[in-house]
Amino acid sequence: MVILLPLSYLLGKFISINFSESNEPQKSRLQNIFECIEKPIYKICGINPKSEKSAKEYFFSLFWSNMVLSAICFFGLYYQNRLPFNGLVNHQLDLPIIFHILSSLITNTCQTHHIPELHLTPFSNIFILSVLMFYSSASGIATGIMAMRAIILGKIGNPYTDVIKAMTRILFPICFIVTIIFTALGMPNTFNTHISYETIENIKETLILGPVAGFEAIKLIGENGQSCFNANSAHPFENPSYLTNFIQIICILIVPTALIITLGFWLKNHRQSWIILSVLFSALIFEFITVGVLELNGNHGLNSIINSKQPNWVGKETRLGIVGSSVFEAAISNVSGSSNSALESFHPVTIALSLFNLSNQSFFGVQGFGLVFTINFILYTVFLIGLILGKTPEIFGKRIGKNEILLSSALLLINPILVLLSVVFTLNFHPIRSTSFYEHVHYFTQVFYEFASGAASNGSGLESLNDNTPYWNISLAIVMFLARYLAMGSMIMLGGSLAKKPAIPTTQATFKTDTVLFGFTFLFMSVITTTLTYFPFIVLSTLTEILMHG
Amino acid sequence: MSGLRVCIITFVLTAMYFVLTVAATNIFFFNKSNGSLIKESKKIIGSRIIGQSFTNNIYFHGRPSLNNYRNNISGNSNFPHYSIRLKENISGNIVKYKKKNQNSNFDLNIISESASGLDPHITYKGAIGQIDRISANTGIKKESLINLIVKKSKPRIFGIFGERIVNVLELNIELNKIYAEETGS
Numbered sequence: 001m002v003i004l005l006p007l008s009y010l011l012g013k014f015i016s017i018n019f020s021e022s023n024e025p026q027k028s029r030l031q032n033i034f035e036c037i038e039k040p041i042y043k044i045c046g047i048n049p050k051s052e053k054s055a056k057e058y059f060f061s062l063f064w065s066n067m068v069l070s071a072i073c074f075f076g077l078y079y080q081n082r083l084p085f086n087g088l089v090n091h092q093l094d095l096p097i098i099f100h101i102l103s104s105l106i107t108n109t110c111q112t113h114h115i116p117e118l119h120l121t122p123f124s125n126i127f128i129l130s131v132l133m134f135y136s137s138a139s140g141i142a143t144g145i146m147a148m149r150a151i152i153l154g155k156i157g158n159p160y161t162d163v164i165k166a167m168t169r170i171l172f173p174i175c176f177i178v179t180i181i182f183t184a185l186g187m188p189n190t191f192n193t194h195i196s197y198e199t200i201e202n203i204k205e206t207l208i209l210g211p212v213a214g215f216e217a218i219k220l221i222g223e224n225g226q227s228c229f230n231a232n233s234a235h236p237f238e239n240p241s242y243l244t245n246f247i248q249i250i251c252i253l254i255v256p257t258a259l260i261i262t263l264g265f266w267l268k269n270h271r272q273s274w275i276i277l278s279v280l281f282s283a284l285i286f287e288f289i290t291v292g293v294l295e296l297n298g299n300h301g302l303n304s305i306i307n308s309k310q311p312n313w314v315g316k317e318t319r320l321g322i323v324g325s326s327v328f329e330a331a332i333s334n335v336s337g338s339s340n341s342a343l344e345s346f347h348p349v350t351i352a353l354s355l356f357n358l359s360n361q362s363f364f365g366v367q368g369f370g371l372v373f374t375i376n377f378i379l380y381t382v383f384l385i386g387l388i389l390g391k392t393p394e395i396f397g398k399r400i401g402k403n404e405i406l407l408s409s410a411l412l413l414i415n416p417i418l419v420l421l422s423v424v425f426t427l428n429f430h431p432i433r434s435t436s437f438y439e440h441v442h443y444f445t446q447v448f449y450e451f452a453s454g455a456a457s458n459g460s461g462l463e464s465l466n467d468n469t470p471y472w473n474i475s476l477a478i479v480m481f482l483a484r485y486l487a488m489g490s491m492i493m494l495g496g497s498l499a500k501k502p503a504i505p506t507t508q509a510t511f512k513t514d515t516v517l518f519g520f521t522f523l524f525m526s527v528i529t530t531t532l533t534y535f536p537f538i539v540l541s542t543l544t545e546i547l548m549h550g
Numbered sequence: 551m552s553g554l555r556v557c558i559i560t561f562v563l564t565a566m567y568f569v570l571t572v573a574a575t576n577i578f579f580f581n582k583s584n585g586s587l588i589k590e591s592k593k594i595i596g597s598r599i600i601g602q603s604f605t606n607n608i609y610f611h612g613r614p615s616l617n618n619y620r621n622n623i624s625g626n627s628n629f630p631h632y633s634i635r636l637k638e639n640i641s642g643n644i645v646k647y648k649k650k651n652q653n654s655n656f657d658l659n660i661i662s663e664s665a666s667g668l669d670p671h672i673t674y675k676g677a678i679g680q681i682d683r684i685s686a687n688t689g690i691k692k693e694s695l696i697n698l699i700v701k702k703s704k705p706r707i708f709g710i711f712g713e714r715i716v717n718v719l720e721l722n723i724e725l726n727k728i729y730a731e732e733t734g735s
Binding site: 180 | 556561563606621634722
């Protein structure tokens with residue numbers, strides 16, 4: 001955290017200068033360099049970077065460009081065995097899994113149902129999956145920044161400019177630096193696809209290589225979670241040491257933290273962003289400690305077998321240790337779908353916490369979207385407080401009207417409706433056949449987790465669910481698609497509708513959102529709202545597991 | 551139409567990004583960017599950071615692995631926290647461990663699966679638990695084995711973070727050397 005905050009402060013300042021769409025005459029040298037790079041890109045794409053669009057146009061441009069990219073990538077994946085640079089993989093993918101891969105990558109979810117090293121060629125990994133990762137992450141940042149800019153500065157901007165800027169000014173430069181650091185610490189980064197060798201016991205083995213460090217960088221900075229290997233960040237090539245593990249955690253949290261700091265810069269009120277950040281970080285630290293303590297105490301079913309109290313090593317890597325794995329797992333449940341240990345082997349309380357984060361989405365949350373969910377919760381809190389105290393609800397100096405409340409409630413309701421309906425549907429029409437009661441309860445947890453992580457664009461999962469079947473692939477593809485684009489639409493419309501409102505000066509009667517009191521209210525509000533929505537499901541899944549064995 | 555062109559530009563930028571990063575890392579960190587390979591008499595015998603399967607009784611063994619340290623599918627069995635299958639798996643591993651090592655000086659690390667199935671390390675305690683067997687099978691003295699483990703083990707970071715760990719492949723390479731010296735002299 002000591003390293004994370006200064007870095008994200010710098011990045012936040014950088015974003016606030018570069019995305020404000022103001023016509024300042026003076027530009028720094030860095031901005032001039034970036035503009036030189038971007039000018040030819042704008043020219044080729046036929047974009048006028050200064051042109052403003054309406055909120056509706058903004059959303060549809062972003063949506064259609066996402067769809068066009070998926071269509072191109074569909075053909076790339078479908079004919080992957082005819083493309084060059086195949087490595088060891090030489091077969092076609094089935095249609096359901098292609099739909100799932102595309103849907104999960106373009107929505108920044110990156111749920112992995114396939115086995116990357118077995119199903120995907122190196123070419124698809126490098127030139128298709130990572131393109132999708134860059135673009136979906138940039139779309140997320142663009143949505144977040146657009147909503148924030150519209151609410152605070154009242155400008156909507158141009159979607160393509162935002163996406164291109166998000167790539168050239170945020171994602172590519174940071175990923176480049178991170179790749180170099182990762183390789184220096186031991187990750188491979190090469191175009192060699194595999195190396196055969198013989199061990200000292202004369203067993204023939206094949207090492208699978210690739211541009212792992214480059215892929216890893218965008219996986220973490222873009223908060224995607226799609227990996228070159230099935231084991232994700234647990235694979236020694238993706239996470240060679242204790243140090244890389246901590247750098248990965250910083251990488252995951254840096255962009256969301258920076259976006260909240262940008263909010264402070266644009267509001268010209270840093271107190272606001274520090275209040276929000278301290279709420280989010282205290283929630284995160286609470287999770288770190290809970291998960292860490294539970295894992296250090298171990299699994300008492302196993303402790304009784306070996307007759308001693310041992311930390312829970314099952315499904316964790318020796319070099320990352322118990323604490324390293326726990327902290328990573330707590331951090332990713334907020335943001336991305338990467339994982340450095342088997343989530344199944346963690347204590348059910350950890351899974352309950354993850355489920356809470358997946359349903360809440362506002363504690364850091366997925367790239368760009370998390371910020372809007374945070375703002376949405378602030379708006380919601382302000383509205384409810386306004387109802388209680390009898391004040392007119394205002395957010396960042398803009399009056400909240402009927403339209404905003406409608407969109408805000410839509411944002412709050414998209415996820416519960418999609419997740420809860422699909423869980424019920426699955427349990428009815430796709431039940432597990434087993435005689436053990438525990439397996440039934442755990443199946444409930446798995447189904448709930450799978451849909452929650454799909455709808456929250458997170459992508460982690462309880463992997464003992466046998467999920468590479470047409471049913472799971474198609475149902476999750478639909479859920480992820482709907483959750484992402486419905487949310488994106490309401491976010492952009494929310495921004496657009498607040499952009500039109502005139503700013504009103506703060507008076508004595510205004511409810512201030514930058515006080516410690518508001519921080520607590522915000523925390524309670526988001527915890528209570530989420531818990532109320534999902535409580536029966538959390539009780540039936542993880543709490544039942546704990547009560548059965550606790 | 552600009553949407554399509556933006557997509558194509560993304561393809562070009564991503565390709566450039568990969569070419570540039572691979573070029574840069576291969577110039578500065580050639581060995582690391584090619585998988586940290588270990589060579590012995592010009593033959594590749596493995597990667598320093600990828601675990602290998604060892605079954606011979608004269609070597610140190612790694613943690614149990616679902617796919618027996620095959621590289622083509624990484625991963626683990628993903629047994630849920632409270633499941634009976636996990637308990638059965640651990641009990642089975644304890645039986646296997648005791649059959650080989652005739653002692654109960656182990657921690658949970660050496661009898662449980664890692665997350666990737668390719669974990670190159672074991673804990674210090676896990677290595678110490680295996681010296682009786684290796685000493686009996688190779689004739690190398692226990693003290694020199696302990697010295698070897700101490701020499702090769704990495705301490706905790708700042709004394710508090712992480713575990714005291716040993717790389718199994720490095721240990722076995724050293725064992726091979728000691729074994730060659732003793733039989734040679």
